[in-house]
Amino acid sequence: MDHLLLRHREIPEIKQLDVYRKNGGFEAFQKAVTGMQPGALIDLVKASGLRGRGGAGFPTGVKWSFIPKGVFPTYVVANADESEPGTFKDREIMEGNPYQFLEGVAIACYAVQANAGYVYLRGEFWNIAHDLDRCLAEMEQAGLLGEKLFGTGYSLHIHTHLGAGAYICGEESALLESLEGKLGQPRLRPPFPATYGLFGKPTVVNNVETLTNLPLIVAKGAEWHKSLGTADSPGVKIFSLSGRVKKPGNYELPLGTTFRKLIYEYGGGIIDDRPVKAIMAAGASSSLIVADDKALDTPMDYASVRTLGADLGSASVIVIDDTLSIGWVIGKTIHFFKHESCGKCTPCREGTYWMMQLIDRIQDGGMTRENVDLLHNVAREMQNKCLCALGEFATMAPVTGIERFPADFQPSVAGGKHG
Amino acid sequence: MLAEKYPEEVKKILAKYPPEQKRSAVMPLLYLVQRDAGYITKQAMEDIARLLEITTTDVVSVVGFYTLFHDREAGKYRMQVCTDLPCAMRGADQFLEQLCGNLGVKVGEPTSDGLITVEAVTCLAACDKAPMFQLQGRDRLEYHENMTVDRTMELIAALKKSGKEAK
Numbered sequence: 108m109d110h111l112l113l114r115h116r117e118i119p120e121i122k123q124l125d126v127y128r129k130n131g132g133f134e135a136f137q138k139a140v141t142g143m144q145p146g147a148l149i150d151l152v153k154a155s156g157l158r159g160r161g162g163a164g165f166p167t168g169v170k171w172s173f174i175p176k177g178v179f180p181t182y183v184v185a186n187a188d189e190s191e192p193g194t195f196k197d198r199e200i201m202e203g204n205p206y207q208f209l210e211g212v213a214i215a216c217y218a219v220q221a222n223a224g225y226v227y228l229r230g231e232f233w234n235i236a237h238d239l240d241r242c243l244a245e246m247e248q249a250g251l252l253g254e255k256l257f258g259t260g261y262s263l264h265i266h267t268h269l270g271a272g273a274y275i276c277g278e279e280s281a282l283l284e285s286l287e288g289k290l291g292q293p294r295l296r297p298p299f300p301a302t303y304g305l306f307g308k309p310t311v312v313n314n315v316e317t318l319t320n321l322p323l324i325v326a327k328g329a330e331w332h333k334s335l336g337t338a339d340s341p342g343v344k345i346f347s348l349s350g351r352v353k354k355p356g357n358y359e360l361p362l363g364t365t366f367r368k369l370i371y372e373y374g375g376g377i378i379d380d381r382p383v384k385a386i387m388a389a390g391a392s393s394s395l396i397v398a399d400d401k402a403l404d405t406p407m408d409y410a411s412v413r414t415l416g417a418d419l420g421s422a423s424v425i426v427i428d429d430t431l432s433i434g435w436v437i438g439k440t441i442h443f444f445k446h447e448s449c450g451k452c453t454p455c456r457e458g459t460y461w462m463m464q465l466i467d468r469i470q471d472g473g474m475t476r477e478n479v480d481l482l483h484n485v486a487r488e489m490q491n492k493c494l495c496a497l498g499e500f501a502t503m504a505p506v507t508g509i510e511r512f513p514a515d516f517q518p519s520v521a522g523g524k525h526g
Numbered sequence: 527m528l529a530e531k532y533p534e535e536v537k538k539i540l541a542k543y544p545p546e547q548k549r550s551a552v553m554p555l556l557y558l559v560q561r562d563a564g565y566i567t568k569q570a571m572e573d574i575a576r577l578l579e580i581t582t583t584d585v586v587s588v589v590g591f592y593t594l595f596h597d598r599e600a601g602k603y604r605m606q607v608c609t610d611l612p613c614a615m616r617g618a619d620q621f622l623e624q625l626c627g628n629l630g631v632k633v634g635e636p637t638s639d640g641l642i643t644v645e646a647v648t649c650l651a652a653c654d655k656a657p658m659f660q661l662q663g664r665d666r667l668e669y670h671e672n673m674t675v676d677r678t679m680e681l682i683a684a685l686k687k688s689g690k691e692a693k
Contacts, residue, residue: 192613286550
């Protein structure tokens with residue numbers, strides 16, 4: 108099947124506006140603005156079963172319906188702050204198929220009657236932001252953005268905004284703070300962005316991949332979308348495959364594809380044909396899955412991955428082979444989250460620091476029952492106490508690593524990269 | 527002054543946000559002034575604060591919070607190697623070690639000619655193309671992927687040469 112999101116794999120020139128339009132581009136946006144009530148558009152996306160692709164998997168249409176009626180202005184913010192180790196799908200969409208993404212932003216804006224949309228990109232996507240600025244200027248020239256679009260009363264402008272190197276800004280309330288010119292630190296919720304978002308106004312925050320699905324859903328309908336993937340998780344998903352596989356990269360597949368198929372059929376198997384030891388399904392914030400036959404044959408949809416004590420999240424699949432020790436793996440994730448903790452809430456700020464001290468001690472010849480138990484205890488104590496999900500994320504690999512891979516934490520183990 | 531020095535850019539940046547929400551322009555303006563010297567001067571922070579009607583402390587705290595803003599001079603280019611988990615599984619740590627060895631520097635320490643500072647950074651969304659780094663300079667921020675130490679040394683030689691020619 109041809110790609111639906113990574114369409115540049117078949118049509119490399121699709122990053123040019125005229126080529127995108129020749130391939131049906133912006134027909135969906137025009138159809139929505141000229142022929143659909145915003146409420147009907149929200150109902151269509153609800154009926155399609157599309158769930159957020161950024162990690163939480165929340166139904167997109169339902170999220171939109173939380174926007175209160177009659178409160179203006181409203182805003183749509185595209186979350187393009189892709190920063191989690193293992194995640195590199197939004198970057199490819201924006202580089203290869205930027206107009207489909209921007210059309211998605213425009214459709215979301217119309218659905219909640221926003222006259223302004225922002226694309227918040229991580230600072231490292233400086234070149235992508237410049238390319239998107241060029242795309243937006245061309246859309247204005249072509250009458251696809253601006254005042255009174257397609258002869259209706261609806262007006263829309265979209266702007267890019269660059270972050271500056273802070274993982275936490277991928278958390279939606281921290282992203283909004285950052286977009287307001289403040290430190291990227293999460294807000295206490297409620298109120299949620301749907302009622303109190305950007306500049307205190309009702310705001311929808313959607314992930315890049317989520318938005319890129321919208322033009323096709325509007326063009327082809329909810330039933331078409333539901334015919335892909337599984338009943339619980341309809342549609343296609345971009346799986347970012349990394350780690351010890353022969354062919355890492357992005358693979359766009361129906362939700363419900365098994366881990367085995369992704370790793371062996373698409374990823375070419377493990378480097379040096381070693382056995383696969385562990386899988387992280389959702390990047391560095393994942394629980395560690397023991398890669399036995401049952402796990403490998405599990406379909407990658409939101410509900411099935413949960414039966415393995417993990418989440419599909421953003422579907423950033425990191426593959427760990429038997430040459431690597433789990434102590435080393437969790438050392439890497441702990442250092443990442445320690446670096447990225449924003450410092451606002453105590454459990455995360457102090458907890459990530461303590462976890463780092465402990466894993467460093469363990470890897471520095473201190474693999475004792477006492478140290479391992481203390482690390483496990485600190486991670487457990489952080490859970491359910493942090494202001495945002497980042498603190499929770501930081502605990503997932505340490506807790507599940509210690510619980511599910513006890514052999515890697517025996518006092519006889521050296522604790523280095525290879526055990 | 528900022529508005530006099532970059533009238534067009536400042537106007538364009540401010541136009542992105544509602545007039546009563548000027549503060550949103552703080553990050554784009556910091557990027558703008560960072561182009562000048564490769565870092566952000568105290569004077570520039572004061573100018574931005576005045577323009578946006580916020581305190582200098584507000585601006586200083588934004589500079590301090592985000593890792594891509596710099597308030598002091600470093601090597602002309604920052605070579606920022608990702609050493610996070612997926613990259614480390616593809617040899618990023620060894621790459622960083624060998625690169626620093628070849629340059630005779632420690633991580634975070636500029637080369638003696640002030641051209642390059644090699645840094646270890648967190649995820650750059652290129653996990654499938656490690657070893658990789660981003661090259662951050664006054665005029666650019668670009669990705670170099672699937673790199674070897676040899677090819678990186680060639681790149682550094684080219685940067686040296688173009689620096690000399692520019693002089």
